Amino acid sequence: MIKNLLIIIFTVILLPSFGIAQLSKEQLQKIDSLVSIWNIPNSPGGIVGIIKNGEVLYVKSFGLASLEYDIPISENTVFNIGSVSKQITALGIIKLQLDGKLSIDDDIRKYIPELPDFGHKLTIRNLLHHTSGLRDIHGLLSLAGWRINDPKSNDDLFRLLKKQQELNFNPGDDFLYSNTNYILMGRIIEVVTGEKLIDWMKKNVFIPLEMPNTYIGDMATQVVKGNATSYLKLNDNNYTRAIEYWNYTGSGNVYTNIGEILKWLNNFTNPKNEWKSAFEMLQTTDKLNNGKTNKYAFGVEIDTINGIKRISHGGGVGGFRSFVYAFPKEHLSIAVLTNYSSSEPIQKINILAEIAFPELVIKTNTNEKSYNVLSTVSNDNLKKYEGDYWADDDNVARKIYLRNDTLWYFRNKGNESPMRYIGNEEFIIMPKAKFKTKFLFNKDSDISMQVESKESKSNFKLFKPADITSEYLSEFAGKYYSPELDTYYSFNFQNGKLIGYHPRHGNIKIEPLMKQDLFQGQEPLSLIIGVRDVNKKLKGIRVSYDRVNNLWLEKIK
Numbered sequence: 001m002i003k004n005l006l007i008i009i010f011t012v013i014l015l016p017s018f019g020i021a022q023l024s025k026e027q028l029q030k031i032d033s034l035v036s037i038w039n040i041p042n043s044p045g046g047i048v049g050i051i052k053n054g055e056v057l058y059v060k061s062f063g064l065a066s067l068e069y070d071i072p073i074s075e076n077t078v079f080n081i082g083s084v085s086k087q088i089t090a091l092g093i094i095k096l097q098l099d100g101k102l103s104i105d106d107d108i109r110k111y112i113p114e115l116p117d118f119g120h121k122l123t124i125r126n127l128l129h130h131t132s133g134l135r136d137i138h139g140l141l142s143l144a145g146w147r148i149n150d151p152k153s154n155d156d157l158f159r160l161l162k163k164q165q166e167l168n169f170n171p172g173d174d175f176l177y178s179n180t181n182y183i184l185m186g187r188i189i190e191v192v193t194g195e196k197l198i199d200w201m202k203k204n205v206f207i208p209l210e211m212p213n214t215y216i217g218d219m220a221t222q223v224v225k226g227n228a229t230s231y232l233k234l235n236d237n238n239y240t241r242a243i244e245y246w247n248y249t250g251s252g253n254v255y256t257n258i259g260e261i262l263k264w265l266n267n268f269t270n271p272k273n274e275w276k277s278a279f280e281m282l283q284t285t286d287k288l289n290n291g292k293t294n295k296y297a298f299g300v301e302i303d304t305i306n307g308i309k310r311i312s313h314g315g316g317v318g319g320f321r322s323f324v325y326a327f328p329k330e331h332l333s334i335a336v337l338t339n340y341s342s343s344e345p346i347q348k349i350n351i352l353a354e355i356a357f358p359e360l361v362i363k364t365n366t367n368e369k370s371y372n373v374l375s376t377v378s379n380d381n382l383k384k385y386e387g388d389y390w391a392d393d394d395n396v397a398r399k400i401y402l403r404n405d406t407l408w409y410f411r412n413k414g415n416e417s418p419m420r421y422i423g424n425e426e427f428i429i430m431p432k433a434k435f436k437t438k439f440l441f442n443k444d445s446d447i448s449m450q451v452e453s454k455e456s457k458s459n460f461k462l463f464k465p466a467d468i469t470s471e472y473l474s475e476f477a478g479k480y481y482s483p484e485l486d487t488y489y490s491f492n493f494q495n496g497k498l499i500g501y502h503p504r505h506g507n508i509k510i511e512p513l514m515k516q517d518l519f520q521g522q523e524p525l526s527l528i529i530g531v532r533d534v535n536k537k538l539k540g541i542r543v544s545y546d547r548v549n550n551l552w553l554e555k556i557k
Contacts, residue, residue: 023050023057023356030355031058034348038062044231044239044319045073046338048348050356051262053331054270057356059258065228065339067239078213078227078255079337081322082315085216085254086182087282087299088264090128092189092201094278094298101192104128111188114158118167124188126171127181128298129286133167136178137251139546140164142524144485145504151220154248157183163484168549172289175296178547179251182299186250197249209275210263214256216249227255228339230319239340242319252317258337261324265333268311268326283311283328305360314346323349332357377421382407385439389449389460390515395527395544397513398460400449409437412520466516473498473512475538476519476530480553489525489553500525 023031031048038045045063049056061073096102102111104124109115118133126132137157144160146152161180168176186197193200198216206214213226220243231239246253256264271279282298295302300311311326319341326333334356336349353360382402389398399410400419407419409429419427419437429435429451438450449460466472470493477493490501491510500508500521510521510528517530517538527544531552542550 022052022055027355028058031352032060034351034355035060035062038348040237042067043237044228044338044340046079046321046336046340047073047075047077047258048337048352049258049262049335050352051266051333052356054266056259056262059262061258063339067229067231073228073339075258076213076226078224078257079322079339080217080230080253080255080317080320081261081337082252082317082320083179084261084313084315084322084324085252087313088201088205088254089182089185089189089250090282090299091278092197092205093124093128093185094281095204096189096192097281098277102188108184108188111191112184114162115184116162116164118165120167120171122171124185125286127185129294130175130177130181130296131172131286131288131294132178132181133169133171133173133176134161134178134180134184135164135168135549135551136176136547137161137180137183139524139548140180140485140551143482143543143545143548143551144487145502147504149243149245151245151247154183154187154218154250157248158187160485163486165484166550166552168547170289174288175294176547177296182251183248184250209267209272211256211260214254214260214264217253217255218247218249220245220247224255226257228320230317231340232319233341242341246317252315258335261335261337262333265324265326265335269328269331269333308360316341325349325353327353327357327360330357330359379405382421385447387447387462388465388515390463391458391460394458395518395529396458397515397518398449398451463515466512466518468512470496476541478555479557480541481556482551482553484551 035048039062043063044067045061047059047061050058059075061075061077063073065071065073065077093102093104097104102124106124107121108124108127109117109122122132122134137160140160141152142148161184189200190197198218201216206212217224230242232242233239267275267279268283282300283302285294285297285302288294300313303310303312308327309329311328312324314321314323316322319339321338321340321342322336323346324333324335334349334352336352379402385407386401387399389400391398401408401410407427408416409419410416418430420430421427425439425441427437429437435451435453438452440448440450447462451458451460473496474493476491476498478491480489480491487502492499492501498510498512498519500510502508505524508522508525510519510525512519517532519528520526521528524545525543526546529542529550530538531540531542533539538555540552540554542552544550
């Protein structure tokens with residue numbers, strides 16, 4: 001009772017200390033109503049903030065910073081902002097560029113020569129834009145046998161990164177978000193400045209930007225006054241402590257409070273004169289090698305809503321979740337920081353933006369496009385679409401089959417959707433019609449299928465499924481070694497099934513997919529491709545997991 005009263009009192013006395021005159025009474029009521037949903041007794045929570053023209057319009061907290069000690073979240077509570085930290089690391093690189101200490105077009109091996117030569121120039125600019133092709137460290141660690149809650153330091157990561165021999169793709173060919181990029185930039189800052197990242201950033205970024213309580217943490221067990229504890233939500237009002245397992249820096253681990261993250265965001269709209277060039281450079285976007293646009297700038301994503309420019313990023317580590325928006329031309333920024341695992345920050349920040357700036361009209365629940373569904377297609381006509389399809393670019397298989405007068409789109413067991421014909425060899429995948437498929441028939445009677453959504457497009461070709469026999473599966477039994485991870489996996493053929501094993505992960509269930517030499521496994525062996533020599537003898541496998549593609553493991557026995 002006392003705890004809840006403290007939260008209510010805090011909320012009431014907090015608001016008058018901020019300039020809320022620029023929000024109407026109706027807007028304030030809508031925001032209060034939205035935020036109050038989060039204020040659940042005996043639960044963690046968070047804080048939301050809105051700043052415009054350098055004036056904080058709204059700050060309100062909800063929930064507890066510590067469940068153990070009934071401490072409510074306040075405007076001084078410090079949160080780990082996860083990958084929102086990337087733009088801060090990027091600003092450190094930009095400052096060194098503007099000071100003439102480095103060039104973002106330098107080869108990264110100029111500063112970290114111990115990294116392998118991948119046969120292509122790999123620049124700091126590639127790191128900033130996530131176009132390096134470097135495999136993500138989180139996937140590499142899992143494949144190497146690390147568990148998610150194992151403490152890890154920068155030194156641990158560099159030992160692994162120095163062993164890498166291949167990239168996911170050539171630098172500049174594609175965009176793939178990778179924490180490795182920003183970890184390496186943190187190392188570059190240390191090499192150039194001769195100081196630890198946490199010390200140099202404090203003196204040269206946080207203090208000059210009037211963020212005295214903001215810091216970079218490199219020890220998860222460090223006790224810092226005012227820090228929130230993070231939690232994982234198990235079910236309704238039932239939480240467990242989340243382990244902030246990152247002891248490494250560059251890609252995350254910036255800690256800050258709502259007032260200071262709002263100050264940071266305000267620099268996108270009203271920067272101090274000496275920081276104007278730096279924050280403009282943060283918004284730099286470049287094209288890929290093929291000329292396509294990459295909307296990821298320097299640690300931030302750039303897009304438009306109804307023609308209005310938006311700068312954004314999200315973050316999460318342990319139970320912390322955060323999301324920030326800046327609308328530079330409108331001089332408006334919004335931040336949501338929480339200390340429990342939830343998808344709510346991104347859901348709520350869109351609604352907050354609409355309330356504070358109605359011209360945005362961000363549709364968080366967009367109505368699906370209306371199609372003229374044709375329900376009179378005969379089974380004989382539907383049968384021509386049946387078959388097994390494979391997408392080379394995505395390494396995924398799909399099965400199309402007819403059941404009860406309906407064509408079905410099969411991904412894997414328990415994940416299949418009905419399809420509705422809309423004409424011109426096209427179907428929508430129900431129930432939400434977010435995906436549309438189009439079948440193409442060429443003169444040789446080959447069939448291909450295009451699956452398209454608002455965000456992506458995949459091309460599939462019809463293929464003949466592999467003949468899965470016990471003899472075929474037993475070929476894959478044996479021991480496999482990865483020189484890039486310095487770790488072993490073993491595959492055993494037992495009772496007609498293939499079982500993988502790693503000392504840290506235990507048994508790993510492996511299921512053959514429909515295509516020859518292709519398997520799907522439990523984490524971390526998400527996709528396994530058999531590789532054969534000219535005599536068709538199995539010589540090894542390539543494994544993909546998370547943001548790691550085609551990691552090589554040699555069959556040694």
